[in-house]
Amino acid sequence: MAQQSGDGFGPDLADVFGPAHSDGGPELVQLLTPEGERVHHPEFDLDFSAEELRGFYRDMVLTRRLDVEATALQRHGELGIWAQLLGQEAAQIGAGRALRPQDHVFPTYREHGVAWCRGIDPLQLLGLFRGVDHGSWDPEERHFGLYTIVIGAQCLHAVGYAMGMQRDGDVGTGDPDRDAAVLAHFGDGASSQGDVNESFIFAASYNAPVVFFCQNNQWAISEPIERQSRIPLYQRALGFGFPGIRVDGNDVLATYAVTRAALQRARDGQGPTFVEAYTYRMGAHTTTDDPTRYRLSDDVERWKLRDPIARVEVYLKRNGLVDEAFLEAVADEADQLGATLREGCKALPDPAPLSMFDHVYAEMTEELAAQRDGYAAYRETFEGGVA
Amino acid sequence: MSQRVTLAKALNMGLRRAMEDDDKVLLMGEDVGKLGGVFRITDGLQKDFGEDRVIDSPLAESGIVGTAVGLAMRGYRPVVEIQFDGFVYPAYDQIVCQVAKIHYRSRGRVKMPMVIRIPYGGGIGAVEHHSESPEAQFAHTPGLKVVTCSNPVDGYWMIQQAIACDDPVVFLEPKRQYHADKADLDDQATPDPLFTSRIVRPGTDATLISYGPMVKTAMKAAEAAATEGRSLEVVDLRTLSPLDMTPVLDSVRRTGRAVVTHEAHVNLGMGAEVAARITEECFYSLEAPVLRVGGFDTPYPASRIEEDFLPDLDRVLDAVDRSFDF
Numbered sequence: 001m002a003q004q005s006g007d008g009f010g011p012d013l014a015d016v017f018g019p020a021h022s023d024g025g026p027e028l029v030q031l032l033t034p035e036g037e038r039v040h041h042p043e044f045d046l047d048f049s050a051e052e053l054r055g056f057y058r059d060m061v062l063t064r065r066l067d068v069e070a071t072a073l074q075r076h077g078e079l080g081i082w083a084q085l086l087g088q089e090a091a092q093i094g095a096g097r098a099l100r101p102q103d104h105v106f107p108t109y110r111e112h113g114v115a116w117c118r119g120i121d122p123l124q125l126l127g128l129f130r131g132v133d134h135g136s137w138d139p140e141e142r143h144f145g146l147y148t149i150v151i152g153a154q155c156l157h158a159v160g161y162a163m164g165m166q167r168d169g170d171v172g173t174g175d176p177d178r179d180a181a182v183l184a185h186f187g188d189g190a191s192s193q194g195d196v197n198e199s200f201i202f203a204a205s206y207n208a209p210v211v212f213f214c215q216n217n218q219w220a221i222s223e224p225i226e227r228q229s230r231i232p233l234y235q236r237a238l239g240f241g242f243p244g245i246r247v248d249g250n251d252v253l254a255t256y257a258v259t260r261a262a263l264q265r266a267r268d269g270q271g272p273t274f275v276e277a278y279t280y281r282m283g284a285h286t287t288t289d290d291p292t293r294y295r296l297s298d299d300v301e302r303w304k305l306r307d308p309i310a311r312v313e314v315y316l317k318r319n320g321l322v323d324e325a326f327l328e329a330v331a332d333e334a335d336q337l338g339a340t341l342r343e344g345c346k347a348l349p350d351p352a353p354l355s356m357f358d359h360v361y362a363e364m365t366e367e368l369a370a371q372r373d374g375y376a377a378y379r380e381t382f383e384g385g386v387a
Numbered sequence: 388m389s390q391r392v393t394l395a396k397a398l399n400m401g402l403r404r405a406m407e408d409d410d411k412v413l414l415m416g417e418d419v420g421k422l423g424g425v426f427r428i429t430d431g432l433q434k435d436f437g438e439d440r441v442i443d444s445p446l447a448e449s450g451i452v453g454t455a456v457g458l459a460m461r462g463y464r465p466v467v468e469i470q471f472d473g474f475v476y477p478a479y480d481q482i483v484c485q486v487a488k489i490h491y492r493s494r495g496r497v498k499m500p501m502v503i504r505i506p507y508g509g510g511i512g513a514v515e516h517h518s519e520s521p522e523a524q525f526a527h528t529p530g531l532k533v534v535t536c537s538n539p540v541d542g543y544w545m546i547q548q549a550i551a552c553d554d555p556v557v558f559l560e561p562k563r564q565y566h567a568d569k570a571d572l573d574d575q576a577t578p579d580p581l582f583t584s585r586i587v588r589p590g591t592d593a594t595l596i597s598y599g600p601m602v603k604t605a606m607k608a609a610e611a612a613a614t615e616g617r618s619l620e621v622v623d624l625r626t627l628s629p630l631d632m633t634p635v636l637d638s639v640r641r642t643g644r645a646v647v648t649h650e651a652h653v654n655l656g657m658g659a660e661v662a663a664r665i666t667e668e669c670f671y672s673l674e675a676p677v678l679r680v681g682g683f684d685t686p687y688p689a690s691r692i693e694e695d696f697l698p699d700l701d702r703v704l705d706a707v708d709r710s711f712d713f
């Protein structure tokens with residue numbers, strides 16, 4: 001018989017949820033081990049072609065290069081800040097590649113890999129962090145929303161958008177080109193936010209076609225996951241009335257398979273799913289952060305052994321699915337991307353000052369137009385070197 | 388066709404007509420469906436338009452506004468009801484950080500044609516959090532438009548115009564006027580544009596500027612002043628952001644005196660903005676400083692003493708007297 005906890009309020013959490021596992025526990029869905037060994041799962045197993053596997057590898061290498069270059073650009077003063085994704089490439093590429101064109105993504109500010117999968121020009125991501133705009137891509141064109149900085153706010157937008165898909169009749173028709181779902185991204189820290197919990201309630205109440213994709217990277221700036229939750233995050237979903245799955249977020253095959261299944265479930269009209277991608281933020285929260293102040297280098301070293309790219313590379317090599325020419329080509333492509341980003345970032349033009357008045361409203365107000373015109377006239381007085 | 392209706396009925400009719408005209412218009416909020424809202428403003432609409440268009444929501448204000456953001460992104464025109472003024476604050480982040488900024492952030496690619504309906508103001512003897520006037524907090528936020536109606540005819544037209552507007556509109560409904568007076572509503576008439584203020588009583592000696600629930604008080608004050616031989620012009624602002632100052636400035640240039648009155652706290656309230664603009668634009672026409680009469684800078688008090696908090700016609704007339712004393 002399970003021992004009662006000392007406070008008299010029922011069984012100890014460990015009795016209910018099992019012992020805490022630093023490796024994600026036995027429930028972790030995994031298809032490729034950190035050692036590059038292909039394993040199978042009764043529910044989520046898929047066959048992957050060599051081309052798909054090489055594609056995952058290429059996506060992850062290029063996304064990592066984007067992250068490394070952006071970090072360097074911030075260090076050189078070209079970006080105001082950068083939110084690093086190092087270590088989370090598999091979670092993002094797996095989820096991103098599971099999408100269909102008509103699905104819609106609501107990202108936070110770290111979804112560079114998902115943006116890559118949606119065909120967003122990486123320079124447009126840099127523009128936001130450089131401060132030339134708030135995101136210059138069209139959210140509808142590639143069905144990838146603008147980055148949202150307020151933690152968790154976008155999860156409610158995701159549910160509302162999914163409710164719109166329901167009303168448009170784009171759910172559960174059986175037509176694979178029509179049925180659509182929403183992928184909502186957030187992190188372990190955001191799981192503490194009211195908006196995220198409210199989005200779970202609305203999604204469950206209306207059976208909205210949405211997949212909540214939480215990248216549990218263990219750290220909300222300096223706050224560890226233990227400060228956010230006493231139970232494994234994916235188990236919270238049950239309390240809201242929909243399934244939760246924990247997947248190895250460093251295993252691109254598993255994140256792809258699980259997200260694909262969850263998205264299909266949503267498109268079929270079976271409602272929301274919570275996917276917890278169990279991963280680790282190898283870098284800092286952003287470039288302003290100093291993780292050496294709050295975490296052990298041992299942990300970082302341990303997670304290096306679970307690198308999401310290395311395990312795919314080992315698998316590809318061991319099974320003869322790549323040759324040196326392919327690996328070199330990807331490396332060259334990464335170098336080229338790096339050069340393009342370095343040059344392109346510096347060439348991004350500052351916006352015209354008066355553009356700050358544009359698009360405050362769909363219908364400009366007279367009072368704002370007067371402010372704009374007044375400032376324009378004021379600037380005119382400085383022409384000719386007077387300033 | 389003309390009929391005599393209350394503000395509550397006029398709003399209900401306006402919502403109905405907007406839903407008939409555009410099937411992208413959705414209503415959402417707590418109790419708006421089967422109950423018809425706690426003030427019955429949405430009465431009968433779910434029955435006629437269905438649960439997919441008149442959506443009873445979970446009890447979560449941020450959730451209501453945040454999901455409406457997503458619906459607007461998908462091409463819908465959501466009209467959300469916040470049950471009472473004091474309950475809007477859990478949704479404040481979504482309103483000021485998301486609703487107000489998404490059009491700007493997306494450089495105009497994503498429109499946010501949303502209406503946030505808020506029954507506001509006091510005078511109904513409610514418990515705390517049910518009588519507040521948060522208009523300045525929203526009018527201070529670029530990206531939002533803020534309007535308030537003072538009578539059934541405006542209520543009918545303004546709610547439809549707000550729904551048709553491609554910008555997000557905070558629509559403040561003076562709850563103590565919901566069932567107070569009836570007016571003749573001609574649904575074939577041509578209404579004034581939404582973002583305009585209007586002189587509702589002509590006068591020559593001083594200008595009373597008000598909006599929403601206080602317009603009735605201002606009109607009563609003007610009637611009382613007339614019996615003493617003083618002619619007060621009354622302006623109903625109707626739009627708080629953007630402010631339509633033209634009728635106000637024209638009036639003050641004629642009368643030389645201005646008193647602004649509202650239920651909200653005086654400090655940093657709408658009256659401060661109106662007074663500043665009058666001073667900037669018609670300083671040389673003024674015979675006296677612009678005076679303000681508002682709720683005191685206290686939390687809204689217990690309802691047994693709310694009549695002391697709310698400006699009444701005597702406090703308004705006292706301010707008019709002070710204006711003439713200069």
